[in-house]
Structures are given as structure tokens and as C-alpha cells.
Amino acid sequence: MILECPECRTRYLVPDSAIGHDGRTVRCANCRHSWFQSPPELPLEPLPEPVVSLDKPADRDLSESDGAGAAAMPPLPSFVSAAPPPPPPVVEASATETFDAFAHQPPFRQRRNNARRWTIGAVAAGLLMLVGVIAILWLGAPGIGASLGLGTTESPLRLRDNPIERRELANGSELFAVSGQITNPSSDRQRVPDIRAELKDAQGRVVFNWTITPQQRTLGPGAAIDFNSAKLDVPPNSKRLELSFAGE
Numbered sequence: 001m002i003l004e005c006p007e008c009r010t011r012y013l014v015p016d017s018a019i020g021h022d023g024r025t026v027r028c029a030n031c032r033h034s035w036f037q038s039p040p041e042l043p044l045e046p047l048p049e050p051v052v053s054l055d056k057p058a059d060r061d062l063s064e065s066d067g068a069g070a071a072a073m074p075p076l077p078s079f080v081s082a083a084p085p086p087p088p089p090v091v092e093a094s095a096t097e098t099f100d101a102f103a104h105q106p107p108f109r110q111r112r113n114n115a116r117r118w119t120i121g122a123v124a125a126g127l128l129m130l131v132g133v134i135a136i137l138w139l140g141a142p143g144i145g146a147s148l149g150l151g152t153t154e155s156p157l158r159l160r161d162n163p164i165e166r167r168e169l170a171n172g173s174e175l176f177a178v179s180g181q182i183t184n185p186s187s188d189r190q191r192v193p194d195i196r197a198e199l200k201d202a203q204g205r206v207v208f209n210w211t212i213t214p215q216q217r218t219l220g221p222g223a224a225i226d227f228n229s230a231k232l233d234v235p236p237n238s239k240r241l242e243l244s245f246a247g248e
Contacts, residue, residue: 001040007033016040155193155245156186157219164241169232178212178241179228184219192219194246195227199238207235211246 001019003012005028019026019037027034161180168174178197184190195212212229219225 003037005031005033006035007031155190155247156184157190157192157245158183158185159195159243159245161241161243173232174234175230175232176234177228177230178243179226180243181224181226182214182219183224184221187221189221190219192217192225196244196246197229198242198244199234200240200242201237202239207238
């Protein structure tokens with residue numbers, strides 16, 4: 001049978017068995033309109049033609065006195081039979097869309113690619129983290145960059161330390177004082193990183209370390225600044241002090 005969408009007038013050629021005897025709800029694949037399709041009407045079967053049997057008339061006696069020949073046979077009765085109705089015209093569907101009569105609904109839309117969205121989000125987050133690390137290194141936290149393994153280029157600044165001062169306090173603890181100077185021998189303005197202090201024993205093993213924050217973060221050409229730091233109760237087996245810029 002032929003189905004026609006009442007909204008967009010798209011026609012579909014489907015088998016009668018797809019609709020069934022009770023009808024069903026169908027949906028147009030072109031405009032997504034749904035309607036209830038009634039079952040197809042069964043064509044009326046033509047009535048069978050009546051069968052008429054004619055008895056052969058008895059022959060008249062040719063020896064009758066009138067001498068007339070055999071009388072003419074009476075004309076046969078004529079019966080008019082109803083002609084079968086012409087078949088309904090078949091109209092081809094004008095739409096090029098294919099229709100699945102057994103599908104509950106038209107094909108689903110293509111799903112979004114969630115993996116691609118997560119990948120783009122991860123790349124964006126990585127770029128933001130990289131910008132944050134660069135900002136930290138540039139704005140004055142070279143110690144953090146050193147702990148992350150970043151910014152390990154050698155600084156043109158120079159360190160000069162004064163003799164170590166050990167002094168016992170009244171409470172019995174020992175004060176370990178370190179002082180020195182940072183100079184800039186270059187002709188450019190330099191950024192001053194943190195100073196890393198390490199105490200080593202006689203075998204060269206590090207037994208204690210800490211970070212010294214300079215008084216200012218930039219140093220002009222040929223300029224110098226002093227630094228100092230003090231700690232309490234450092235390990236007694238410390239024999240040698242080594243100073244270096246954090247990140248080198």
C-alpha cells in the first residue's frame with residue numbers, strides 16, 4: 001500500500017503486512033510527523049458468474065400431417081454477468097527516502113565525541129599550568145622552579161661568604177650564623193634567586209640544608225647586596241658549608 005504524510009505529502013510504498021489488520025502509528029522520515037495509519041481496505045471479490053444448463057428441446061415428429069419441417073429452436077436466454085471492478089492505479093512513491101516499516105522510530109542522531117572534548121580540555125588545562133609555572137618563575141619564586149627542575153641555567157651573579165660564626169646561647173643551644181655578599185659583575189640587570197646553604201660532614205655527605213631569601217630580587221650592573229642567615233642546633237658533625245644559587 002501507499003502511505004502519504006499529511007504534513008509534507010511525502011509518499012512511501014510499504015507492504016500491507018507492515019500496517020497489519022488493526023493499523024499502527026507511523027512516522028515520516030522526512031519531517032518526523034507521526035500519525036495513525038488505518039489498515040488497508042480489502043478489495044471486493046467479483047461475484048461468480050451463474051451457470052445455466054439448457055435442456056435440449058425434444059425433436060418434433062417430422063411425420064406430422066402438416067408436412068412442415070422441424071420447427072426452429074427457441075432462442076437461448078441471455079444472462080448479463082457483472083464485470084470485475086478495475087484494479088486501483090498504482091502510484092509510485094516520489095520520495096527517495098527509504099522507510100523501514102518495522103522500525104520503532106527514525107535513526108538516532110550521531111552521538112557527540114566526548115573523548116575529543118576531554119582531550120581539548122586536557123590540552124587547555126596543561127597550557128594554563130605551563131603559563132602559571134612561567135609566571136611563578138618570572139615573578140619571584142626561583143626556589144619553586146628549582147624544586148620542579150625548571151630554570152636551572154647558571155646565573156652570572158657571584159657569591160662571597162664570610163667566615164661561619166658558631167655561638168652558644170644562654171639556654172644551651174648553639175647558634176649557627178652565615179653571612180656573605182652577592183655581586184653582579186655583568187653589564188645587565190640580573191634577577192637574584194634564592195641561596196641554598198648545605199652543611200656537609202667529613203665524607204662530603206649533606207647533613208643539613210636550608211634556603212636563604214635575599215633582601216631584594218633584582219641587582220643592577222656592578223651592584224652588590226649582603227645576605228645573612230642563622231640556624232639553631234645544626235648537626236654537630238657538619239664540617240663544611242657550601243653556598244649556591246637555587247636552580248644551578
